[in-house]
Amino acid sequence: MERSAQRLGRALVVIVDDRVAHGEHDDTAGPLVTELLEEAGFIVDGVVVVSSDTAAIRNALNTAVIGGADLVITVGGTGVSPRDNTPDATTGVLDRPIPGIGEALRASGLAAGAVDAGISRGLVGISGSTLVVNLAGSRAAVRDGMATLSALVPHVIEQISGLEGA
Numbered sequence: 001m002e003r004s005a006q007r008l009g010r011a012l013v014v015i016v017d018d019r020v021a022h023g024e025h026d027d028t029a030g031p032l033v034t035e036l037l038e039e040a041g042f043i044v045d046g047v048v049v050v051s052s053d054t055a056a057i058r059n060a061l062n063t064a065v066i067g068g069a070d071l072v073i074t075v076g077g078t079g080v081s082p083r084d085n086t087p088d089a090t091t092g093v094l095d096r097p098i099p100g101i102g103e104a105l106r107a108s109g110l111a112a113g114a115v116d117a118g119i120s121r122g123l124v125g126i127s128g129s130t131l132v133v134n135l136a137g138s139r140a141a142v143r144d145g146m147a148t149l150s151a152l153v154p155h156v157i158e159q160i161s162g163l164e165g166a
Helices: 029-040 054-066 086-091 099-111 139-149 153-161
Strands: 010-016 043-050 071-075 124-127 130-135
Touching: 010 029, 010 054, 029 043, 029 071, 029 139, 043 054, 054 071, 054 086, 054 130, 086 130, 099 124, 099 130, 099 139, 130 139, 130 153
Parallel strands: 010 043, 010 071, 071 130
Antiparallel strands: 124 130
C-alpha cells in the first residue's frame, strides 16, 4: 500500500467487539489500523464500533459501501466461537469473493504466530466498488494482516476502480 492517498482512496475501519461496543473496554485495534492505513496512503474516514450481531455488522458494511469507501477493514469476530459473526455478515454483502487473499492472511498470520489469524474464517471480497477485508482481532493478526495486504490492496483497488493501465 505504498502509493499516494489520492490514488488509493478512502478507507473505513469496523471494529467488531461486544465489550468495546458496550463500553466495557477501550478500542485499541481501531487506532492501530487507522495508523497503518494512513501510513499506507489511505484517507481514513473513521472507525465504527459494532457488536458481534450479524445485522449490526452487515449494516456497517453496507453503509461503508454505499458511502463510497474504497476499502473496508473489519477487525474481530472471525473465529469459531458462537459470537464470531463477521464472516457470516460479510457473506451477505460481498458480490465477488477473493478467497486467495483470505488464504494468504491465514497462512501469514499462522506463520507469524498469530493463532487467531490462522484459524480465522475471515473473508475478503468486493462489494460494489469496495474491497472488504475481515481481519482477526489480535494486534499481532492486525499487524501481520496489514503487512500481507500491502502488496495486494493497491492492485485490487486499481482493478476495481478502472485505474490499472491508466
